[in-house]
Amino acid sequence: MSNASPVYWDPFDRDIARDPYPVYRRMRAEAPLYYNDRHDFYALTHWDDINGGLVDWATFSSSRGPILEVIKANIEIPPGTLLMEDPPIHDIHRRLLARVFTPRRVSSLEQEIRDFCVRCLDRLAGVDQFDLMAEFANEVPMRVIGMLLGIPEADQLTVRERADAKLRTEPGQQMKVSAGALMDTDLFASYIDWRADHPADDLMTELINAEFEDETGTRRTLTREEILTYVTVLAGAGNETTARLIGWLVALLDRYPDQRADLVADPSLIPNTIEETLRFEPTGHAIARYVARDVELYGQTVPAGSAMMLLVASANRDERRWDDGERFDIRRKIDQHVTFGIGTHYCLGAALARLEGRIALDEILRRFPKWAVDWDNAALSSTSTMRGWETLPISVD
Template sequence: MTDLYWDPIAPELRDDPYPLWRRLRDEAPVYRNDRLGFYALSRFDDIELAHRDAETFSSSHGTTLETMAPDPYDTAMIIWLDAPKHTTLRKLVSRAFTVRRVTMLEERIHEICAQLLDPQVGSGGFDYVQDFAAILPPTVISILLGVPGSEREELRHIVDNVFHMEEGVGMNNETSLAALGELGQRLGAHFADRRTHPRDDVFTDLVNAEVADEVTGEPRRLTDEELASFAILLFSAGSETVARHLGWAASALDEYPDQRAELVRDPGLIPGAIEEILRYEPPSPVNARWTTRDVTLPGGTIPANSRVILITGSAGRDERRYADPDRLDVHRKLDLHMTFGYGVHFCLGAALARREARIGLAETLLRWPQWSVDRARTDMLYTSTVRGPLRLPIRV
């Protein structure tokens, strides 16, 4: 198996990693990369187990290959935390995605879609990602958080720089790190404003929130670092992955025009189609964990204190779990996929992301029952954790 090589930073894998991931599932389900010093899991059952066992597969050492460190991070970034601190802070972040707040956004999402899509009617074509998919989610998450409209476009491009990729180092580069710092500074400034000018938004909720101090047990307010970390996570995750997912929806349905026609005839199929597209082309197909003990799986043993990559994108194409997995099927009955994670780290924004995707796709199909993607001019965004169209010109 000397010719079997995979790593999440290699640029040649950005276009079609699925044949290689199939080989990993078949030949090396517990894959070892000696060059970069990590293991990789590619089968559905193994990745589901890793998500369920958060005590063994820890997030506290980082969740991307280039950020992982031998010692746990002393951080307020919730995705890099384990219980009990993760549990405490997760309850706070969940306030951003209450049923009331997400439901209230329904009509607003329809309005934003109309504002973005209506000007393209009769245009002959436009960039589905840059002119629509990449604008909708940061607009929605900005409304939820309380970011004013005057800042949204600039912040969206700062997030683009956070996901800047450089060969050999991934997102651990000056552009990405500087953008991360700037995003935290810009968003963090809103918390100072909410202390004196409270509003009905998530920034205000977080400023007023109290948690139990880890040492004394006494109630305390969140620190500036914790507030900035929450804001970075909510804004960047709420912007980037939904943009990629909507891009994948437009791309995949162009490859399956018969199924697109079915969605036009029966919009009731759209929620199921969204789940199938999430399985078929997950916007975040790679995540990482750190083992706290030796783990023995059917494909081999992973020692304690190892970096482990969970290839979610491979899990979604595992023929051991799904019949004919390399085919998009909007009628597929999905009881579970790993695209939003699983267990204690299940994506907090999943309900909002599904709502944005469902409405965005429905509004698109309402205006254009057909479109064609200009594949020659399509550009991909590929990092060690995110993969999807960055520019997707379509003819309508």
């Protein structure tokens, strides 16, 4: 039985976004190279194509940004915006951040993260209903980024709210794009000046003091504007994505209560549950790239200057790569998914997101071995770049 009408995918269509996976399946089967003439972009959906596209930065460039609306706006990107750079300049900037974003620093945050999760959840003792996103999931990454950067707790809520607001869209509408809106650096300007005079053991102080060799071969420290860009990227990057991961963990385990019971009985399954959730419900479904040169795909020429959407959420369930990929299975053997990307732009914060997810789920399960989501009042967020829960009301025993 064939489908009567051609497959249609639109990243701005909220009806499709509610459950895009049937559309992805059709795209993989009927249009492995998909073209949307309404918004003028191409899309790839197969695992092999996504992997190849993410690695081939010379063809699929990040220089115009990783978001469709940003590519279309053709705005000037501030230097140091890692997500919007290609090698060799990207590699210079990434090495600098990698030096201060080390596994040691990430693991050193574990007890602080756990202490905060404990405080956050303990205050819900005796409450039988609450919104997981507002009361917990949104709080955790905001505090962790604050710990990393050395931002005072009093300022952390403002940081998160302004970062989140930039991603919000009206249903069916595109993100409003400008260089100023993308890089809201004024929020940190006075704080960086204060931190320069009051150094501490935090990432911001390390950025202020770090020496590196720039693209001209000059050994120097970062300029104030460069530090502002780095800090703004970091503050925004980790907030929304990790909050959505925690939301998906709770939503999926409500839908699969037998697997939740297995986790309560055997918490050693938690790390693999994080990986399966990242695969099954990635917070970002598509990574956009600017096509820097003509490329032949599926017998067609995608011309230079095009926008290409790499649908990582489709690749993560591609039947050519995954055995029964549409099934959620916390015991699945996972050697690689593409939720954090691959190659040059592999997410620097991946280890931190995994750590936050693991601790958050562990502490939730310790207190609430069972919960029920109020699906009638749960709502997905309205953004073309992220897919996750805006509100997720749950009842607990």
